[in-house]
Amino acid sequence: MRTLHWTLLASIALVFSLLFVAMNTQFIVAGGSDSLEVVVKPSALSQWVTLTLFFCSYFFFILRKTRLSPLQKNINIILVLFFFALLMLNSHFFRISGRENKLVDSWFFIPTQSISFHPSGDASQIKYSIQRTAIHIHTVDNTSMTVITFPDFLGVSKHELQAKLNSFGFSME
Amino acid sequence: MTDPIAASLRSSHFWTIVDESIKANTYAFIKDGSVFCVVFEDSIKMVPIVRTAEVMFTSVVRSESRSQKLLAIINAQVYGMNAKGIADYAFGDDPVTPEGIDPEGVVVRNGGIVAGTAAPLNFYVANYTKKQPKYQFGFGAAPTDASASIGGAGPLIINGLPYGPINQYKAGATQGRLTGQPTPENAENLTQRSNLTFTAFTEHSAAPQTGITAIAYSSRKRKLALLVHPDRSGAMPLSQFRDKLLFAGFDNGIFLDGSDSSMLMVENTFYSQPARSKDKTNNIGIGFKY
Numbered sequence: 043m044r045t046l047h048w049t050l051l052a053s054i055a056l057v058f059s060l061l062f063v064a065m066n067t068q069f070i071v072a073g074g075s076d077s078l079e080v081v082v083k084p085s086a087l088s089q090w091v092t093l094t095l096f097f098c099s100y101f102f103f104i105l106r107k108t109r110l111s112p113l114q115k116n117i118n119i120i121l122v123l124f125f126f127a128l129l130m131l132n133s134h135f136f137r138i139s140g141r142e143n144k145l146v147d148s149w150f151f152i153p154t155q156s157i158s159f160h161p162s163g164d165a166s167q168i169k170y171s172i173q174r175t176a177i178h179i180h181t182v183d184n185t186s187m188t189v190i191t192f193p194d195f196l197g198v199s200k201h202e203l204q205a206k207l208n209s210f211g212f213s214m215e
Numbered sequence: 216m217t218d219p220i221a222a223s224l225r226s227s228h229f230w231t232i233v234d235e236s237i238k239a240n241t242y243a244f245i246k247d248g249s250v251f252c253v254v255f256e257d258s259i260k261m262v263p264i265v266r267t268a269e270v271m272f273t274s275v276v277r278s279e280s281r282s283q284k285l286l287a288i289i290n291a292q293v294y295g296m297n298a299k300g301i302a303d304y305a306f307g308d309d310p311v312t313p314e315g316i317d318p319e320g321v322v323v324r325n326g327g328i329v330a331g332t333a334a335p336l337n338f339y340v341a342n343y344t345k346k347q348p349k350y351q352f353g354f355g356a357a358p359t360d361a362s363a364s365i366g367g368a369g370p371l372i373i374n375g376l377p378y379g380p381i382n383q384y385k386a387g388a389t390q391g392r393l394t395g396q397p398t399p400e401n402a403e404n405l406t407q408r409s410n411l412t413f414t415a416f417t418e419h420s421a422a423p424q425t426g427i428t429a430i431a432y433s434s435r436k437r438k439l440a441l442l443v444h445p446d447r448s449g450a451m452p453l454s455q456f457r458d459k460l461l462f463a464g465f466d467n468g469i470f471l472d473g474s475d476s477s478m479l480m481v482e483n484t485f486y487s488q489p490a491r492s493k494d495k496t497n498n499i500g501i502g503f504k505y
Binding site: 067068069070073074075076077078079080081138139140141142143159160161162163164165166167206209210211 | 426
């Protein structure tokens with residue numbers, strides 16, 4: 043059972059390490075030449091800190107040889123899952139692609155939603171609104187996307203994303 | 216190896232230096248601060264270079280430069296990687312297969328498309344050998360009736376109108392919309408046209424330290440210029456770069472793939488080389504010869 047846990051921990055650490063290295067390589071994030079790519083992503087520091095926190099929590103709360111009451115066990119599992127959720131948030135990034143003329147929201151490098159724009163068109167036709175934990179973006183033809191955002195130190199930063207949307211001339215509602 | 220002459224594009228002597236150099240050497244090679252500028256008569260021919268084998272891009276450039284006796288070569292348009300390209304890039308450190316690369320914008324040679332996909336929302340440069348002006352610039356997919364053309368570019372100056380992140384209007388005139396096509400009554404007061412490709416370049420995380428590769432044309436002087444600001448060679452905002460061209464009297468200009476893709480070879484010598492990731496993946500270059 044312990045071997046299984048160690049294998050699981052090592053696999054998660056390896057997958058996320060590779061993911062974070064790739065996410066901090068502009069060429070890979072852009073999927074080609076990056077001179078027209080504007081990327082909003084979690085900071086490298088936040089990524090490595092959350093990976094370390096997850097690793098430590100898994101080690102201390104799951105792998106440690108101590109007798110625990112069912113309540114303590116459940117609390118430990120919740121803590122490990124919490125740190126894993128933080129880790130997942132760091133796989134999220136948002137791209138404004140001048141090459142593809144698209145806004146693209148991706149998790150684990152998989153594009154989950156996108157909106158196309160005309161580079162010579164009226165940028166104010168793309169509108170966005172700020173919500174508590176997201177920014178909702180939509181066009182006049184009712185194509186929309188909701189980008190989950192978090193405070194500056196975790197996940198896609200709401201302030202940074204808003205600043206980028208403003209610099210492109212997209213209008214806030 | 217030819218040493219560039221130090222001169223400013225904003226100097227009143229710029230065209231005198233260009234004319235004298237062209238008279239002596241068929242082209243002028245100038246360095247304005249960190250920006251390299253190679254100027255030719257407009258009889259210069261544009262020769263698209265396409266990487267077709269799994270070799271480094273710069274090795275193709277070296278070999279084409281010698282075999283075709285090209286005076287100068289620059290990198291071309293932006294590109295993406297398809298699934299084949301990503302898989303190839305992820306494993307090993309060898310050059311990526313050319314089939315894995317998708318250049319944005321077509322590459323036309325002798326009236327036929329030789330690479331790339333149409334980029335109808337971007338700009339192009341086209342070289343005509345039997346038509347005036349010999350170099351034409353415009354919006355849309357690169358024309359296939361040209362001797363050579365390249366699409367997928369961003370605009371700097373098109374038919375005398377400068378481009379930037381927002382529309383700008385004459386002082387005192389009614390201010391129209393900030394981005395997009397101005398209304399007919401505002402259009403005549405337009406002094407700068409908005410373009411989001413331009414904005415994207417200026418919002419790049421490394422801007423304004425990022426490399427710039429551009430082609431510009433002066434219809435008054437009938438001269439074509441290649442301009443390269445190598446990556447990380449100092450701050451050069453794209454708007455400042457465009458203003459240098461405007462000041463020198465260029466009435467058309469486009470920018471190609473920049474950042475660490477920027478490349479310039481003059482007479483078999485590299486003055487700006489792409490980063491290794493770009494050297495492994497870029498497929499298209501543009502050579503020039505008389």
